[in-house]
Amino acid sequence: MGQPLSNIQVRSIPQISMPGFLAHWLFLQWKNLRAPPCIKSWIPWLGAAYEMGKAPLEFIEKARIKYGPIFTVFTLGTRMTFVTEEEGINIFLKSKELSFEQAVQSVVSHTATVPKNVFLTLHDKLYVAMKGKIGNLSIHQFTDLFTEGIHEQLKNLGTHGSRDLNKLVRHILYPVTVNIIFKRGLFPTNEMDIREFQQHFQTYDEGFESGSQIPEYFLRNWSESKKWFLAFFEKNILEIKNYKSGKDHSMTVIQTVFDTIKMATNEKICPNYGLLLLWASLANAVPVAFWTLVFVLSHPNIHKSIMEGISSVFGTPGKDKIKISEDDLKKLFLIKWCILETIRLRAPGVITRKVMNPVKILNYIVPAGDLLVLSPFWLHRNPKYFPEPETFRPERWKEANLEKHAFLDGFLAFGTGKYQCPGRWFALSEIQVFIILMLYKYDCSLLDPLPKESCLHLTGVQQPEGPCRIEFKQRK
Numbered sequence: 001m002g003q004p005l006s007n008i009q010v011r012s013i014p015q016i017s018m019p020g021f022l023a024h025w026l027f028l029q030w031k032n033l034r035a036p037p038c039i040k041s042w043i044p045w046l047g048a049a050y051e052m053g054k055a056p057l058e059f060i061e062k063a064r065i066k067y068g069p070i071f072t073v074f075t076l077g078t079r080m081t082f083v084t085e086e087e088g089i090n091i092f093l094k095s096k097e098l099s100f101e102q103a104v105q106s107v108v109s110h111t112a113t114v115p116k117n118v119f120l121t122l123h124d125k126l127y128v129a130m131k132g133k134i135g136n137l138s139i140h141q142f143t144d145l146f147t148e149g150i151h152e153q154l155k156n157l158g159t160h161g162s163r164d165l166n167k168l169v170r171h172i173l174y175p176v177t178v179n180i181i182f183k184r185g186l187f188p189t190n191e192m193d194i195r196e197f198q199q200h201f202q203t204y205d206e207g208f209e210s211g212s213q214i215p216e217y218f219l220r221n222w223s224e225s226k227k228w229f230l231a232f233f234e235k236n237i238l239e240i241k242n243y244k245s246g247k248d249h250s251m252t253v254i255q256t257v258f259d260t261i262k263m264a265t266n267e268k269i270c271p272n273y274g275l276l277l278l279w280a281s282l283a284n285a286v287p288v289a290f291w292t293l294v295f296v297l298s299h300p301n302i303h304k305s306i307m308e309g310i311s312s313v314f315g316t317p318g319k320d321k322i323k324i325s326e327d328d329l330k331k332l333f334l335i336k337w338c339i340l341e342t343i344r345l346r347a348p349g350v351i352t353r354k355v356m357n358p359v360k361i362l363n364y365i366v367p368a369g370d371l372l373v374l375s376p377f378w379l380h381r382n383p384k385y386f387p388e389p390e391t392f393r394p395e396r397w398k399e400a401n402l403e404k405h406a407f408l409d410g411f412l413a414f415g416t417g418k419y420q421c422p423g424r425w426f427a428l429s430e431i432q433v434f435i436i437l438m439l440y441k442y443d444c445s446l447l448d449p450l451p452k453e454s455c456l457h458l459t460g461v462q463q464p465e466g467p468c469r470i471e472f473k474q475r476k
């Protein structure tokens, strides 16, 4: 027997409309998941570059206040999507859809002319080699080299004087770092050559961010400095490769890098990696050494405690050529806390990852191809992670398990994940030795107040906005 029509209809409504209803519901959900708000301009490729370029660090914070915790900035043909709160940060730290290599590849290609295929072939191998050479298990081997190198440079400082502290720190740490990373004696020794090296490095470093985005053709001075360094490494390549270190003939950091390159690809690319490592080893560690000394000297109580620590380990400070051991560094933990607190306050403006597949953050979908960007500088000013964030408080580092090589939660100055900065222990150790020797040998005081940090760059730590002079007098 046939069923009455009304019965059929009643039963078939849920069967037919359930998938339709589900599709409609999913469509509504999808509509809610749109791309984050985007800051751009009417100018096609430039986008917000002009507005952002005036003071990029301030621009990010103002955009966060105006647009909320996630927003995109379209600039110089690139979509940069900033994440500024917990969910976005967690995705930045954990998502498998993001790639470090794809984010930095074009930067490396622009700033050091390393082709994409070479970079991708070498990157992981070089990272492993660097980690082995200057990771936390090997870093003790460098303490003597830092001590010896800094003693040698301090001899040129004379018995007393006043100088711009930033220049003074560069004068000491550029040669020390270059001679350790590359080969002893590579850094020039006559005044004119030193000045040339320093000027080219400053030009290259200051233009690094523009150079990573704008065709080299438009950046004449920057391009000249880049070529100067490539020629410098080209000229010295054989000497660097054949160099045998005095003591145990152990390889220098760049020799390890060159060896890895030789095994995997064409050695012609060695000078380009020389330039990359030069920049990575000086661009952040040297300004951090400057800021640390400025913070210490402008906090009399902290300065006093550090001097007491130094006296208890090495005896009354004086002009002796003291030796510093790994154990001594451990005992002087307040200095390490001061360095980390300095890095917290002057942390890199941004770290980036390329979005390989769309990721959902809050109610937004961040499309593939975007650069996902996190600002350690601003994250370190979030009171949830760092109470009284603007105050220089080294003792907050008491909570960090530094013995186990762990930093504080929310501290991202060295990046995160598989490719976290491989030079972090090298930097911390070098700066510690520098602070100890400077304060042991010289009675130091600042002639200017603590300068403001410049908001001009997003890449790397900040430079001071103006000069800051130091007065120093050799101890008896």
Ligand code: HEM
Pocket: 100, 127, 130, 134, 277, 280, 281, 282, 284, 285, 288, 343, 348, 351, 352, 412, 413, 414, 415, 416, 417, 419, 420, 421, 422, 423, 424, 426, 427, 461
């Ligand atoms: C206070 C000083 C330093 C700071 C704040 C710093 C910060 C950083 C950051 C944020 C990254 C990117 C990591 C990421 O995105 O997850 C990085 C990468 C890197 N750093 Fe450092 N760095 C410092 C010192 C050094 C030193 C002294 C060296 C070498 C001796 C060095 C070598 C490198 C290299 C080679 C990379 C690239 C790693 C890769 O390609 O996988 N850094 N650094």
